[in-house]
Amino acid sequence: MDEILEILEENARISIEDLARLVKKSKKEVEEAIKKYEKKGIIAKYKTIINKGRLKEETPVVALIEVRVTPQKDVGFDNIAQRIYRFSEVKSCYLLSGTYDLLLVVEGKDIQTVARFVSEKLAPLSSVKGTTTHFMLKKYKEDGVIFVKEEKNKRLTITY
């Protein structure tokens, strides 16, 4: 992977100046490269990972939902997946191998909201054969970022 992408994946807010310095290219070259990646959809979005558990306010409920579906002729899973991922409650949607087909990450403001989404929107879909909902209890690590307090480096301040 291009070093520019590697650095951005770690820190999307790095300035073009610093980025250019790190990859030893001109600011213009870096800007152009980024534009190209954005255009091609290689850079899909810039977002912030928020550790919502640390917020004082109430945090949304997250559920992982396994969905078993009947694939359709010609289009396989794509159509049914689309019907499902278009719901704004669905934050992520993956097609998996194994005992079920689609894995969804669904967010709602409380358990009832998620439960209603499953019983009123998801389960009634004709191609959906069944669902299993797992409510998330604690986030330890997300997208490579550890959310719980980790040990700090315990170096001395000065050594040879």
Place this chain on the structure above:
Amino acid sequence: MISKRVEKIPPSGIREFFDLVLSKPNIISLGVGEPDFIAPWRVRERAITALEEGFTSYTSNKGLKILRRTIASYLKKKYGLSYNPENEILITVGVSQGLDLALRTIIDPQDKVVVVSPHYVAYPALVELNLGKVVFLETTSQEGFKVNSKELHRILKKEKPKAIILNYPSNPTGVTYSKEELKKIWSVLSKEDVVVISDEIYGEIVYREPHIPLASLKGAKSKVILLNGFSKGWAMTGFRIGYACGPKKIIEGMTKIHSFNMLCAPIISQIAGDEALKCRGEVDAMVKEYRRRRDFIVKELNRIGLATVKPEGAFYCFPSLKKYKMDSLEFAKRLLLEEKVAVVPGKAFGASYQGFIRISYANSLENLKEAIIRIERFLKNCGS
């Protein structure tokens, strides 16, 4: 009450400065001689499991057979070096102990040992503790802190040393050698009756060309003691684990001393070391990060007027204060007090290097950026 030998060793001239640094909270320290990473989790997890499994005993003096074998196959695969794990490899408590063992094994009182300067602080002290005589071979910033083979030749002829200590990539300069350069040095060394102690602890951290162990050059193995370990490459300084490879006779001598004064390296560290050699990805990621920081800091130091030779390894650079005509200890003290940035005065690495400071870039890019802002402000206040 104290032996003449110990009394003779001068206390480090900058001890006071170190104490001053340690007493100051909230500083940005560019004075740390170890990685800012924590040992890879795989390594730590293996050590924990080993404890759970009850590995709390001594090992054989030479070290665990499995570790010696892993090291042998690692050196073979990576550098084409062949060492017999039975009698040419000794597991030591870091390179520091390996160095002491090597010196004890090969030098008699009054034997001369060449130390290439600027040097790691322990070299002259250990030579003197073993009653040897230190001969400094000084390198200059003009020559990129590399050994001048003519000078090397002259010193070897004149002083007839028993041994020479080489260290590359170097602490404190970060300078290392290409294969061609090493061949040139070896062609001088090979003609003399001298043992080469090659401290290659930073060998994993190189930026341009692959690291070339001196022992891998044709004909070198029989006269070279290769010292290496896990401290720097795998960020395992506190595990205190390293190894020495060399001719059977020397390794046997070293093992003899080791069996009396250390018995063996800690078993948990040995097991952790064995695991370390299996995690390449973590090391590569760290080196990549160091390289980015190196590129940044060297460019910035040169920009603000501290001429710096571009290092090709380790995580140090050794900028010159020439433009500011300041003694390095004075510079470091004032920088610490006025801007809360710690660096190590060049004096620590050799009497002739008063005009330099050592900067360790084993620190986050954010801290390095802030440090540069502060150093630049400090220099403006000093006036050039």
